[in-house]
Protein backbone atom coordinates (compact mmCIF):
# COMPACT_ATOMS: atom_id res chain seq x y z
CA UNK A 40 0.00 0.00 0.00
CA UNK A 41 1.01 3.63 -0.33
CA UNK A 42 2.33 5.05 2.90
CA UNK A 43 3.87 8.28 4.09
CA UNK A 44 7.67 8.03 4.20
CA UNK A 45 10.15 10.44 5.65
CA UNK A 46 13.22 11.91 3.95
CA UNK A 47 14.83 13.14 7.09
CA UNK A 48 17.66 15.01 5.34
CA UNK A 49 15.21 17.26 3.55
CA UNK A 50 13.07 18.25 6.48
CA UNK A 51 13.42 21.92 7.34
CA UNK A 52 11.51 21.66 10.58
CA UNK A 53 8.95 24.19 9.37
CA UNK A 54 6.05 22.32 11.00
CA UNK A 55 3.79 23.19 8.07
CA UNK A 56 2.61 19.57 7.88
CA UNK A 57 1.24 19.86 11.41
CA UNK A 58 -0.83 22.87 10.42
CA UNK A 59 -1.97 21.25 7.17
CA UNK A 60 -3.02 18.17 9.13
CA UNK A 61 -4.99 20.21 11.63
CA UNK A 62 -6.62 22.12 8.80
CA UNK A 63 -7.47 18.99 6.80
CA UNK A 64 -9.17 17.48 9.82
CA UNK A 65 -10.92 20.63 10.98
CA UNK A 66 -13.87 20.08 8.66
CA UNK A 67 -13.53 23.71 7.56
CA UNK A 68 -12.56 24.99 4.13
CA UNK A 69 -11.01 28.26 5.23
CA UNK A 70 -7.57 27.80 6.76
CA UNK A 71 -7.60 31.07 8.64
CA UNK A 72 -10.92 30.28 10.28
CA UNK A 73 -9.79 26.74 11.01
CA UNK A 74 -6.50 27.61 12.69
CA UNK A 75 -6.34 31.24 13.75
CA UNK A 76 -5.91 31.63 17.48
CA UNK A 77 -6.42 27.90 18.07
CA UNK A 78 -4.19 25.31 19.64
CA UNK A 79 -3.73 22.66 17.00
CA UNK A 80 -3.92 18.91 17.60
CA UNK A 81 -2.37 17.39 14.50
CA UNK A 82 -1.95 13.68 13.85
CA UNK A 83 1.54 14.22 12.54
CA UNK A 84 4.25 15.57 14.80
CA UNK A 85 7.61 17.07 13.94
CA UNK A 86 10.57 16.37 16.16
CA UNK A 87 13.34 18.93 16.17
CA UNK A 88 16.89 18.18 17.21
CA UNK A 89 19.86 20.46 16.95
CA UNK A 90 20.53 19.52 13.37
CA UNK A 91 17.77 17.09 12.54
CA UNK A 92 14.11 17.48 11.93
CA UNK A 93 11.59 14.89 10.87
CA UNK A 94 7.86 14.29 10.83
CA UNK A 95 6.22 11.24 12.38
CA UNK A 96 2.77 9.95 11.57
CA UNK A 97 1.16 6.52 11.71
CA UNK A 98 3.28 3.90 9.89
CA UNK A 99 0.25 1.73 9.17
CA UNK A 100 2.35 -1.14 10.46
CA UNK A 101 2.02 -4.50 8.72
CA UNK A 102 1.46 -6.15 12.08
CA UNK A 103 0.12 -3.25 14.08
CA UNK A 104 0.57 -3.54 17.84
CA UNK A 105 -2.18 -0.99 18.37
CA UNK A 106 -4.75 -3.09 16.50
CA UNK A 107 -3.94 -6.17 18.55
CA UNK A 108 -3.96 -4.25 21.80
CA UNK A 109 -7.09 -2.12 21.46
CA UNK A 110 -9.54 -3.07 24.21
CA UNK A 111 -12.67 -2.05 22.32
CA UNK A 112 -12.08 -3.23 18.76
CA UNK A 113 -12.01 0.40 17.61
CA UNK A 114 -8.72 -0.09 15.78
CA UNK A 115 -8.78 -2.31 12.71
CA UNK A 116 -6.73 -2.93 9.61
CA UNK A 117 -8.75 -2.60 6.43
CA UNK A 118 -8.24 -4.54 3.18
CA UNK A 119 -5.88 -1.91 1.80
CA UNK A 120 -3.63 -2.27 4.85
CA UNK A 121 -4.60 1.03 6.41
CA UNK A 122 -5.06 1.10 10.17
CA UNK A 123 -8.35 2.80 10.99
CA UNK A 124 -9.86 4.09 14.18
CA UNK A 125 -13.58 4.04 14.82
CA UNK A 126 -13.98 7.02 17.10
CA UNK A 127 -17.45 5.98 18.16
CA UNK A 128 -16.22 2.67 19.52
CA UNK A 129 -13.07 4.07 21.10
CA UNK A 130 -13.34 4.67 24.84
CA UNK A 131 -10.09 6.63 25.18
CA UNK A 132 -8.26 4.13 27.37
CA UNK A 133 -4.93 4.96 25.66
CA UNK A 134 -3.71 1.38 25.45
CA UNK A 135 -2.82 2.19 21.85
CA UNK A 136 -0.72 5.17 22.98
CA UNK A 137 1.03 2.84 25.40
CA UNK A 138 2.00 0.37 22.67
CA UNK A 139 2.67 2.39 19.51
CA UNK A 140 6.47 2.30 19.07
CA UNK A 141 6.49 5.57 17.13
CA UNK A 142 4.32 7.89 19.19
CA UNK A 143 1.97 8.06 16.23
CA UNK A 144 -1.39 7.81 17.97
CA UNK A 145 -2.50 10.31 20.55
CA UNK A 146 -5.46 11.46 22.60
CA UNK A 147 -7.95 13.51 20.57
CA UNK A 148 -8.50 17.03 21.89
CA UNK A 149 -11.89 16.14 23.43
CA UNK A 150 -10.08 13.64 25.67
CA UNK A 151 -12.64 10.89 25.08
CA UNK A 152 -10.98 9.11 22.20
CA UNK A 153 -7.68 8.56 20.48
CA UNK A 154 -6.80 9.96 17.07
CA UNK A 155 -4.40 8.91 14.36
CA UNK A 156 -3.55 9.50 10.73
CA UNK A 157 -5.91 7.85 8.29
CA UNK A 158 -4.13 9.24 5.24
CA UNK A 159 -6.85 11.89 4.84
CA UNK A 160 -9.42 9.29 3.79
CA UNK A 161 -11.58 10.45 6.68
CA UNK A 162 -11.74 14.08 5.58
CA UNK A 163 -12.35 16.04 2.42
CA UNK A 164 -8.76 15.83 1.14
CA UNK A 165 -8.72 12.18 0.10
CA UNK A 166 -4.92 12.12 -0.08
CA UNK A 167 -2.44 13.14 2.63
CA UNK A 168 -2.62 16.91 2.90
CA UNK A 169 0.66 17.08 4.82
CA UNK A 170 2.55 15.51 1.93
CA UNK A 171 0.85 17.73 -0.61
CA UNK A 172 2.01 20.88 1.17
CA UNK A 173 5.48 19.86 2.29
CA UNK A 174 7.70 22.46 0.63
CA UNK A 175 10.74 20.22 0.41
CA UNK A 176 9.46 16.69 -0.25
CA UNK A 177 10.59 15.69 3.21
CA UNK A 178 7.52 13.49 3.42
CA UNK A 179 6.29 11.52 0.45
CA UNK A 180 3.28 9.32 -0.20
CA UNK A 181 4.26 6.24 -2.19
CA UNK A 182 4.69 2.47 -2.39
CA UNK A 183 7.97 1.16 -1.00
CA UNK B 184 -9.55 -30.29 10.63
CA UNK B 185 -11.80 -29.57 13.58
CA UNK B 186 -10.88 -26.85 16.04
CA UNK B 187 -12.65 -26.33 19.34
CA UNK B 188 -12.12 -23.13 21.32
CA UNK B 189 -13.30 -22.80 24.90
CA UNK B 190 -13.84 -19.13 25.71
CA UNK B 191 -15.31 -16.46 23.47
CA UNK B 192 -13.23 -13.48 24.53
CA UNK B 193 -9.96 -11.76 23.67
CA UNK B 194 -7.77 -14.87 23.45
CA UNK B 195 -10.37 -17.21 21.95
CA UNK B 196 -11.41 -14.77 19.25
CA UNK B 197 -7.83 -13.88 18.33
CA UNK B 198 -7.18 -17.60 17.84
CA UNK B 199 -10.33 -18.16 15.81
CA UNK B 200 -9.48 -15.28 13.49
CA UNK B 201 -5.96 -16.53 12.96
CA UNK B 202 -7.16 -20.06 12.29
CA UNK B 203 -9.58 -18.78 9.70
CA UNK B 204 -6.91 -16.67 8.05
CA UNK B 205 -4.86 -19.84 7.54
CA UNK B 206 -7.50 -22.52 7.11
CA UNK B 207 -10.56 -21.52 5.13
CA UNK B 208 -12.22 -24.93 5.35
CA UNK B 209 -11.66 -26.17 8.91
CA UNK B 210 -14.57 -26.43 11.29
CA UNK B 211 -14.25 -23.97 14.19
CA UNK B 212 -16.45 -24.37 17.25
CA UNK B 213 -16.42 -21.57 19.84
CA UNK B 214 -17.87 -22.38 23.25
CA UNK B 215 -18.90 -19.74 25.74
CA UNK B 216 -20.60 -20.00 29.07
CA UNK B 217 -21.63 -16.36 28.67
CA UNK B 218 -24.59 -15.63 26.45
CA UNK B 219 -23.29 -12.69 24.40
CA UNK B 220 -21.27 -12.33 21.22
CA UNK B 221 -17.72 -11.22 21.99
CA UNK B 222 -17.55 -7.88 23.79
CA UNK B 223 -14.64 -5.85 25.12
CA UNK B 224 -14.50 -7.10 28.70
CA UNK B 225 -12.70 -3.97 29.96
CA UNK B 226 -15.58 -1.89 28.62
CA UNK B 227 -18.01 -2.90 31.33
CA UNK B 228 -16.94 0.04 33.48
CA UNK B 229 -17.19 2.40 30.50
CA UNK B 230 -20.71 1.10 30.00
CA UNK B 231 -21.75 2.10 33.52
CA UNK B 232 -19.97 5.41 33.06
CA UNK B 233 -22.03 6.05 29.94
CA UNK B 234 -18.93 6.23 27.71
CA UNK B 235 -20.13 3.37 25.53
CA UNK B 236 -23.29 1.34 25.04
CA UNK B 237 -24.27 -2.26 24.42
CA UNK B 238 -23.93 -1.97 20.67
CA UNK B 239 -20.54 -0.29 20.65
CA UNK B 240 -19.24 -2.76 23.23
CA UNK B 241 -19.40 -5.49 20.63
CA UNK B 242 -15.82 -6.28 19.78
CA UNK B 243 -16.75 -7.49 16.31
CA UNK B 244 -19.54 -6.82 13.80
CA UNK B 245 -22.91 -8.59 14.18
CA UNK B 246 -22.22 -10.92 11.22
CA UNK B 247 -18.78 -11.90 12.55
CA UNK B 248 -19.52 -15.56 13.37
CA UNK B 249 -21.54 -16.19 10.26
CA UNK B 250 -19.14 -14.45 7.91
CA UNK B 251 -16.23 -16.50 9.23
CA UNK B 252 -18.24 -19.68 9.36
CA UNK B 253 -17.62 -20.11 13.09
CA UNK B 254 -20.00 -22.35 14.92
CA UNK B 255 -20.67 -20.20 17.99
CA UNK B 256 -22.25 -21.90 21.00
CA UNK B 257 -23.24 -19.23 23.55
CA UNK B 258 -24.47 -20.36 26.94
CA UNK B 259 -22.55 -23.63 26.60
CA UNK B 260 -20.06 -24.65 29.24
CA UNK B 261 -17.21 -27.07 28.66
CA UNK B 262 -17.32 -29.43 31.64
CA UNK B 263 -14.48 -31.81 30.93
CA UNK B 264 -11.67 -32.49 28.49
CA UNK B 265 -10.90 -36.08 27.55
CA UNK B 266 -7.41 -35.71 26.12
CA UNK B 267 -7.18 -39.37 25.10
CA UNK B 268 -10.46 -39.51 23.20
CA UNK B 269 -9.86 -35.88 22.07
CA UNK B 270 -13.29 -34.71 23.02
CA UNK B 271 -14.91 -32.08 25.20
CA UNK B 272 -17.94 -32.80 27.34
CA UNK B 273 -20.45 -29.96 27.29
CA UNK B 274 -23.02 -28.85 29.81
CA UNK B 275 -26.12 -30.79 28.74
CA UNK B 276 -24.15 -33.97 28.09
CA UNK B 277 -23.17 -33.50 24.44
CA UNK B 278 -19.61 -34.46 23.45
CA UNK B 279 -17.64 -32.55 20.85
CA UNK B 280 -14.60 -34.08 19.12
CA UNK B 281 -11.56 -31.98 18.33
CA UNK B 282 -8.37 -32.29 16.38
CA UNK B 283 -6.97 -29.16 18.04
CA UNK B 284 -8.32 -27.63 21.23
CA UNK B 285 -7.75 -24.18 22.71
CA UNK B 286 -8.46 -23.44 26.33
CA UNK B 287 -9.05 -19.69 26.66
CA UNK B 288 -11.16 -19.72 29.77
CA UNK B 289 -9.87 -16.57 31.44
CA UNK B 290 -10.32 -16.10 35.14
CA UNK B 291 -13.05 -15.76 37.73
CA UNK B 292 -13.43 -13.57 40.77
CA UNK B 293 -12.03 -14.83 44.02
CA UNK B 294 -12.99 -13.57 47.47
CA UNK B 295 -11.35 -15.08 50.54
CA UNK B 296 -13.76 -16.19 53.24
CA UNK B 297 -14.94 -13.25 55.37
CA UNK B 298 -17.29 -13.63 58.32
CA UNK B 299 -20.84 -12.64 57.44
CA UNK B 300 -20.24 -12.25 53.69
CA UNK B 301 -23.20 -14.49 52.94
CA UNK B 302 -25.48 -12.08 54.84
CA UNK B 303 -24.94 -9.41 52.21
CA UNK B 304 -27.77 -9.75 49.70
CA UNK B 305 -26.73 -7.01 47.29
CA UNK B 306 -23.31 -8.39 46.47
CA UNK B 307 -21.62 -8.28 43.07
CA UNK B 308 -18.41 -9.11 41.26
CA UNK B 309 -17.19 -7.02 38.36
CA UNK B 310 -15.88 -9.28 35.62
CA UNK B 311 -18.63 -9.78 33.07
CA UNK B 312 -21.30 -7.90 31.18
CA UNK B 313 -23.89 -9.68 33.30
CA UNK B 314 -22.14 -8.38 36.42
CA UNK B 315 -22.33 -4.83 35.03
CA UNK B 316 -26.00 -5.20 34.10
CA UNK B 317 -26.91 -6.56 37.55
CA UNK B 318 -24.98 -3.79 39.23
CA UNK B 319 -26.70 -1.24 37.03
CA UNK B 320 -30.06 -2.61 38.12
CA UNK B 321 -29.09 -2.57 41.78
CA UNK B 322 -28.02 1.07 41.49
CA UNK B 323 -31.20 2.22 39.77
CA UNK B 324 -33.64 4.49 41.56
CA UNK B 325 -32.68 6.25 44.75
CA UNK B 326 -28.90 6.75 44.98
CA UNK B 327 -27.19 3.97 46.90
CA UNK B 328 -24.10 3.81 49.08
CA UNK B 329 -21.57 1.42 47.58
CA UNK B 330 -18.76 -0.43 49.31
CA UNK B 331 -15.97 -1.80 47.11
CA UNK B 332 -13.65 -4.39 48.55
CA UNK B 333 -10.31 -4.05 46.74
CA UNK B 334 -8.52 -0.96 45.41
CA UNK B 335 -6.96 -2.74 42.45
CA UNK B 336 -7.57 -2.22 38.74
CA UNK B 337 -10.99 -3.85 38.63
CA UNK B 338 -12.29 -2.34 41.87
CA UNK B 339 -11.28 1.17 40.89
CA UNK B 340 -12.53 0.92 37.30
CA UNK B 341 -15.84 -0.12 38.83
CA UNK B 342 -15.60 2.88 41.12
CA UNK B 343 -15.11 5.22 38.17
CA UNK B 344 -18.07 3.63 36.41
CA UNK B 345 -20.48 4.12 39.28
CA UNK B 346 -19.15 7.04 41.35
CA UNK B 347 -21.46 9.58 39.82
CA UNK B 348 -24.56 7.42 40.09
CA UNK B 349 -23.97 6.32 43.68
CA UNK B 350 -24.53 8.09 46.96
CA UNK B 351 -20.87 7.82 47.87
CA UNK B 352 -18.45 4.96 47.33
CA UNK B 353 -16.16 3.55 50.00
CA UNK B 354 -13.16 1.42 49.06
CA UNK B 355 -11.14 -0.76 51.40
CA UNK B 356 -7.83 -2.48 50.74
CA UNK B 357 -5.16 -4.13 52.81
CA UNK B 358 -2.49 -2.32 50.84
CA UNK B 359 -1.21 1.03 51.99
CA UNK B 360 -2.00 2.75 48.70
CA UNK B 361 -4.41 2.24 45.82
CA UNK B 362 -3.53 0.28 42.65
CA UNK B 363 -0.68 -1.47 44.48
CA UNK B 364 0.06 -3.80 41.57
CA UNK B 365 0.93 -0.96 39.18
CA UNK B 366 1.64 2.21 41.17
CA UNK B 367 4.00 3.37 43.85
CA UNK B 368 2.84 5.63 46.65
CA UNK B 369 3.47 8.93 44.89
CA UNK B 370 1.71 7.86 41.69
CA UNK B 371 -1.19 6.45 43.66
CA UNK B 372 -1.61 9.72 45.53
CA UNK B 373 -2.35 11.58 42.28
CA UNK B 374 -5.04 9.07 41.29
CA UNK B 375 -6.51 9.02 44.77
CA UNK B 376 -6.95 12.80 44.70
CA UNK B 377 -8.94 12.51 41.47
CA UNK B 378 -11.14 9.76 42.84
CA UNK B 379 -11.61 11.63 46.10
CA UNK B 380 -12.89 14.60 44.14
CA UNK B 381 -15.64 12.31 42.86
CA UNK B 382 -16.75 11.39 46.33
CA UNK B 383 -14.72 8.23 46.91
CA UNK B 384 -13.63 7.43 50.46
CA UNK B 385 -10.67 5.16 51.09
CA UNK B 386 -9.93 2.77 53.93
CA UNK B 387 -6.37 1.67 53.26
CA UNK B 388 -4.13 -0.54 55.39
CA UNK B 389 -7.42 -1.96 56.50
CA UNK B 390 -9.69 -4.88 55.74
CA UNK B 391 -13.10 -6.21 56.59
CA UNK B 392 -13.31 -8.23 59.79
CA UNK B 393 -16.98 -8.96 59.36
CA UNK B 394 -19.95 -8.10 57.19
CA UNK B 395 -23.45 -7.34 58.30
CA UNK B 396 -26.18 -7.25 55.68
CA UNK B 397 -25.64 -3.51 55.18
CA UNK B 398 -22.36 -2.66 56.81
CA UNK B 399 -18.70 -3.59 56.85
CA UNK B 400 -16.90 -3.79 60.17
CA UNK B 401 -13.27 -3.05 59.53
CA UNK B 402 -10.24 -4.42 61.37
CA UNK B 403 -9.47 -0.85 62.40
CA UNK B 404 -12.76 -0.78 64.28
CA UNK B 405 -14.58 1.47 61.83
CA UNK B 406 -18.07 0.61 60.68
CA UNK B 407 -18.97 1.52 57.11
CA UNK B 408 -22.65 1.27 56.16
CA UNK B 409 -23.57 0.47 52.55
CA UNK B 410 -26.47 -0.57 50.33
CA UNK B 411 -24.50 -2.41 47.66
CA UNK B 412 -21.26 -4.39 47.92
CA UNK B 413 -18.79 -5.01 45.10
CA UNK B 414 -16.05 -7.55 45.75
CA UNK B 415 -12.92 -7.03 43.66
CA UNK B 416 -10.21 -8.57 45.79
CA UNK B 417 -8.67 -10.89 43.27
CA UNK B 418 -9.11 -13.36 40.46
CA UNK B 419 -8.27 -17.01 39.95
CA UNK B 420 -7.39 -18.41 36.54
CA UNK B 421 -9.77 -21.05 35.22
CA UNK B 422 -7.28 -23.91 35.01
CA UNK B 423 -9.41 -26.82 36.19
CA UNK B 424 -10.30 -28.25 32.77
CA UNK B 425 -6.63 -28.74 31.91
CA UNK B 426 -5.64 -29.85 35.38
CA UNK B 427 -8.35 -32.50 35.58
CA UNK B 428 -7.35 -33.78 32.15
CA UNK B 429 -3.84 -34.32 33.49
CA UNK B 430 -2.20 -31.22 32.02
CA UNK B 431 0.48 -29.26 33.82
CA UNK B 432 -0.80 -26.34 35.88
CA UNK B 433 1.06 -24.12 38.29
CA UNK B 434 -0.75 -20.91 39.22
CA UNK B 435 -1.90 -20.71 35.62
CA UNK B 436 -1.90 -23.27 32.85
CA UNK B 437 1.68 -24.00 31.82
CA UNK B 438 2.37 -23.35 28.14
CA UNK B 439 5.42 -23.08 25.90
CA UNK B 440 6.25 -20.30 23.41
CA UNK B 441 3.80 -21.87 20.95
CA UNK B 442 1.00 -21.86 23.53
CA UNK B 443 1.04 -25.66 23.76
CA UNK B 444 0.01 -27.20 27.08
CA UNK B 445 1.55 -30.46 28.23
CA UNK B 446 -1.45 -32.31 26.70
CA UNK B 447 -1.19 -33.30 23.03
CA UNK B 448 -3.07 -30.97 20.66
CA UNK B 449 -4.33 -28.87 23.57
CA UNK B 450 -3.31 -25.21 23.57
CA UNK B 451 -4.06 -22.46 26.07
CA UNK B 452 -4.00 -18.67 25.88
CA UNK B 453 -5.01 -15.59 27.81
CA UNK B 454 -5.71 -14.97 31.47
CA UNK B 455 -5.85 -18.69 32.32
CA UNK B 456 -2.15 -19.15 31.50
CA UNK B 457 1.25 -18.23 32.88
CA UNK B 458 3.57 -16.17 30.68
CA UNK B 459 7.29 -15.81 30.91
CA UNK B 460 7.84 -12.15 31.68
CA UNK B 461 10.76 -10.99 29.51
CA UNK B 462 11.74 -8.33 32.03
CA UNK B 463 11.92 -10.38 35.22
CA UNK B 464 12.35 -13.76 33.56
CA UNK B 465 9.71 -15.10 35.90
CA UNK B 466 6.56 -17.00 35.08
CA UNK B 467 3.50 -15.05 36.04
CA UNK B 468 -0.10 -14.49 35.10
CA UNK B 469 -0.36 -11.38 32.95
CA UNK B 470 -4.10 -10.74 32.98
CA UNK B 471 -4.11 -8.18 30.20
CA UNK B 472 -6.07 -7.94 27.04
CA UNK B 473 -3.16 -7.33 24.65
CA UNK B 474 -1.34 -10.34 26.09
CA UNK B 475 -4.47 -12.47 25.64
CA UNK B 476 -4.69 -11.38 22.00
CA UNK B 477 -1.04 -12.06 21.24
CA UNK B 478 -1.20 -15.45 22.86
CA UNK B 479 -4.50 -16.32 21.20
CA UNK B 480 -3.21 -15.36 17.80
CA UNK B 481 -0.07 -17.40 18.27
CA UNK B 482 -2.08 -20.41 19.42
CA UNK B 483 -4.39 -20.11 16.41
CA UNK B 484 -1.46 -19.97 14.02
CA UNK B 485 0.13 -23.08 15.45
CA UNK B 486 -3.16 -24.97 15.68
CA UNK B 487 -3.64 -24.32 11.98
CA UNK B 488 -0.22 -25.76 11.18
CA UNK B 489 1.89 -22.60 11.37
CA UNK B 490 5.04 -22.15 13.38
CA UNK B 491 4.70 -18.89 15.28
CA UNK B 492 6.06 -18.13 18.72
CA UNK B 493 5.05 -15.48 21.20
CA UNK B 494 7.90 -14.71 23.54
CA UNK B 495 7.69 -11.02 24.34
CA UNK B 496 5.24 -10.96 27.21
CA UNK B 497 5.52 -8.28 29.87
CA UNK B 498 3.14 -6.27 31.99
CA UNK B 499 1.56 -3.09 30.65
CA UNK B 500 -1.44 -1.12 31.75
CA UNK B 501 -3.30 1.87 30.41
CA UNK B 502 -5.91 2.94 32.87
CA UNK B 503 -7.69 6.21 33.39
CA UNK B 504 -9.96 7.73 36.00
CA UNK B 505 -11.99 10.83 35.20
CA UNK B 506 -9.28 12.14 32.90
CA UNK B 507 -6.33 11.18 35.10
CA UNK B 508 -4.16 8.97 32.92
CA UNK B 509 -2.00 6.16 34.16
CA UNK B 510 0.32 4.30 31.80
CA UNK B 511 2.67 1.69 33.19
CA UNK B 512 4.81 -1.12 31.84
CA UNK B 513 7.47 -3.62 32.77
CA UNK B 514 8.92 -4.28 36.22
CA UNK B 515 9.82 -1.78 38.87
CA UNK B 516 13.40 -2.81 39.51
CA UNK B 517 16.61 -0.93 38.91
CA UNK B 518 17.83 2.59 39.21
CA UNK B 519 15.05 5.15 39.39
CA UNK B 520 14.60 8.33 37.46
CA UNK B 521 11.76 10.50 38.80
CA UNK B 522 10.02 13.69 37.73
CA UNK B 523 7.03 14.97 39.64
CA UNK B 524 5.15 18.19 39.31
CA UNK B 525 1.59 18.82 40.39
CA UNK B 526 -0.55 16.10 38.89
CA UNK B 527 2.09 14.72 36.57
CA UNK B 528 4.36 11.99 37.75
CA UNK B 529 6.96 9.99 35.94
CA UNK B 530 9.26 7.27 37.08
CA UNK B 531 11.60 5.17 34.97
CA UNK B 532 13.26 2.00 36.21
CA UNK B 533 16.61 1.45 34.59
CA UNK B 534 18.34 -1.91 34.73
CA UNK B 535 21.66 -3.03 33.35
CA UNK B 536 21.72 -1.09 30.07
CA UNK B 537 17.98 -1.69 29.56
CA UNK B 538 14.74 0.00 30.51
CA UNK B 539 12.90 -2.28 32.93
CA UNK B 540 9.73 -0.35 33.50
CA UNK B 541 7.95 2.95 33.93
CA UNK B 542 5.09 4.71 35.62
CA UNK B 543 3.56 7.71 33.85
CA UNK B 544 0.73 9.65 35.40
CA UNK B 545 -0.73 12.33 33.13
CA UNK B 546 2.30 12.05 30.87
CA UNK B 547 0.95 9.94 28.04
CA UNK B 548 2.52 11.50 24.99
CA UNK B 549 4.59 9.03 22.95
CA UNK B 550 4.71 6.57 25.86
CA UNK B 551 4.88 3.69 23.39
CA UNK B 552 8.45 4.68 22.57
CA UNK B 553 9.37 3.70 26.15
CA UNK B 554 7.27 0.55 25.93
CA UNK B 555 9.14 -0.50 22.82
CA UNK B 556 12.48 -0.13 24.60
CA UNK B 557 11.18 -2.65 27.12
CA UNK B 558 9.72 -4.98 24.50
CA UNK B 559 12.91 -5.09 22.44
CA UNK B 560 15.22 -4.95 25.48
CA UNK B 561 17.03 -2.25 23.51
CA UNK B 562 20.56 -1.69 24.85
CA UNK B 563 20.42 1.84 26.21
CA UNK B 564 23.96 2.41 24.96
CA UNK B 565 22.47 2.42 21.43
CA UNK B 566 20.21 5.39 22.15
CA UNK B 567 20.61 8.81 23.65
CA UNK B 568 19.06 7.90 26.92
CA UNK B 569 19.65 11.30 28.50
CA UNK B 570 17.22 12.66 25.91
CA UNK B 571 14.80 9.81 26.40
CA UNK B 572 14.72 10.30 30.14
CA UNK B 573 13.29 13.76 29.60
CA UNK B 574 10.72 12.64 27.04
CA UNK B 575 10.09 9.65 24.80
CA UNK B 576 11.20 10.75 21.34
CA UNK B 577 12.58 9.21 18.19
CA UNK B 578 15.43 11.66 17.84
CA UNK B 579 17.16 9.77 20.62
CA UNK B 580 17.72 6.93 18.15
CA UNK B 581 20.49 6.77 15.53
CA UNK B 582 19.68 8.09 12.06
CA UNK B 583 19.97 4.54 10.78
CA UNK B 584 17.56 3.12 13.31
CA UNK B 585 15.16 5.96 12.59
CA UNK B 586 15.33 5.37 8.84
CA UNK B 587 14.33 1.80 9.60
CA UNK B 588 11.23 3.15 11.32
CA UNK B 589 10.20 6.05 9.12
CA UNK B 590 11.64 5.46 5.65
CA UNK B 591 10.57 1.90 5.07
CA UNK B 592 7.62 -0.38 5.57
CA UNK B 593 7.35 -1.62 9.16
Ligand SMILES: Cc1cc2nc3c(=O)[nH]c(=O)nc-3n(C[C@H](O)[C@H](O)[C@H](O)COP(=O)(O)OP(=O)(O)OC[C@H]3O[C@@H](n4cnc5c(N)ncnc54)[C@H](O)[C@@H]3O)c2cc1C
Nearest residue numbers: 190192193194216224225260261288289453454470471472
Ligand atom coordinates in the same frame (compact mmCIF):
# COMPACT_ATOMS: atom_id res chain seq x y z
C1 LIG C 1 -13.47 -4.62 34.71
C2 LIG C 1 -12.26 -5.06 33.95
C3 LIG C 1 -11.45 -4.10 33.35
C4 LIG C 1 -10.33 -4.48 32.62
N1 LIG C 1 -9.59 -3.51 32.04
C5 LIG C 1 -8.52 -3.85 31.29
C6 LIG C 1 -7.78 -2.87 30.60
O1 LIG C 1 -8.07 -1.68 30.65
N2 LIG C 1 -6.71 -3.26 29.86
C7 LIG C 1 -6.36 -4.57 29.76
O2 LIG C 1 -5.39 -4.89 29.07
N3 LIG C 1 -7.06 -5.55 30.39
C8 LIG C 1 -8.13 -5.21 31.15
N4 LIG C 1 -8.86 -6.19 31.78
C9 LIG C 1 -8.42 -7.58 31.62
C10 LIG C 1 -8.91 -8.17 30.31
O3 LIG C 1 -10.29 -8.04 30.24
C11 LIG C 1 -8.50 -9.62 30.21
O4 LIG C 1 -7.09 -9.68 30.25
C12 LIG C 1 -8.97 -10.28 28.93
O5 LIG C 1 -10.34 -10.20 28.80
C13 LIG C 1 -8.51 -11.72 28.91
O6 LIG C 1 -9.06 -12.39 27.85
P1 LIG C 1 -9.26 -13.96 27.86
O7 LIG C 1 -9.80 -14.29 26.52
O8 LIG C 1 -8.02 -14.62 28.29
O9 LIG C 1 -10.29 -14.29 29.02
P2 LIG C 1 -11.70 -13.69 29.41
O10 LIG C 1 -11.94 -12.38 28.82
O11 LIG C 1 -11.81 -13.83 30.88
O12 LIG C 1 -12.73 -14.71 28.74
C14 LIG C 1 -12.83 -16.06 29.06
C15 LIG C 1 -14.20 -16.53 28.65
O13 LIG C 1 -14.28 -17.95 28.79
C16 LIG C 1 -15.50 -18.30 29.39
N5 LIG C 1 -15.34 -19.60 30.02
C17 LIG C 1 -14.60 -19.90 31.12
N6 LIG C 1 -14.69 -21.23 31.40
C18 LIG C 1 -15.50 -21.77 30.45
C19 LIG C 1 -15.97 -23.09 30.19
N7 LIG C 1 -15.61 -24.10 30.97
N8 LIG C 1 -16.79 -23.29 29.13
C20 LIG C 1 -17.17 -22.25 28.33
N9 LIG C 1 -16.74 -20.98 28.53
C21 LIG C 1 -15.91 -20.73 29.57
C22 LIG C 1 -15.73 -17.17 30.37
O14 LIG C 1 -17.08 -17.08 30.75
C23 LIG C 1 -15.32 -15.97 29.52
O15 LIG C 1 -16.36 -15.53 28.71
C24 LIG C 1 -9.99 -5.85 32.51
C25 LIG C 1 -10.79 -6.81 33.10
C26 LIG C 1 -11.92 -6.43 33.81
C27 LIG C 1 -12.78 -7.48 34.44
Ligand code: SF4
Nearest residue numbers: 097098100103105139
Ligand atom coordinates in the same frame (compact mmCIF):
# COMPACT_ATOMS: atom_id res chain seq x y z
S1 SF4 D 1 -0.68 3.83 15.45
FE1 SF4 D 1 1.44 3.17 15.78
S2 SF4 D 1 1.30 0.94 16.09
FE2 SF4 D 1 -0.61 1.59 15.17
S3 SF4 D 1 -0.31 1.26 12.98
FE3 SF4 D 1 0.20 3.42 13.42
S4 SF4 D 1 2.40 3.42 13.77
FE4 SF4 D 1 1.73 1.26 13.90
Ligand code: SF4
Nearest residue numbers: 109129130132133135
Ligand atom coordinates in the same frame (compact mmCIF):
# COMPACT_ATOMS: atom_id res chain seq x y z
S1 SF4 E 1 -7.88 4.61 23.20
FE1 SF4 E 1 -9.48 3.87 21.81
S2 SF4 E 1 -8.39 3.11 20.00
FE2 SF4 E 1 -6.87 3.30 21.66
S3 SF4 E 1 -6.83 1.24 22.59
FE3 SF4 E 1 -8.32 2.46 23.79
S4 SF4 E 1 -10.28 2.03 22.81
FE4 SF4 E 1 -8.70 1.34 21.35
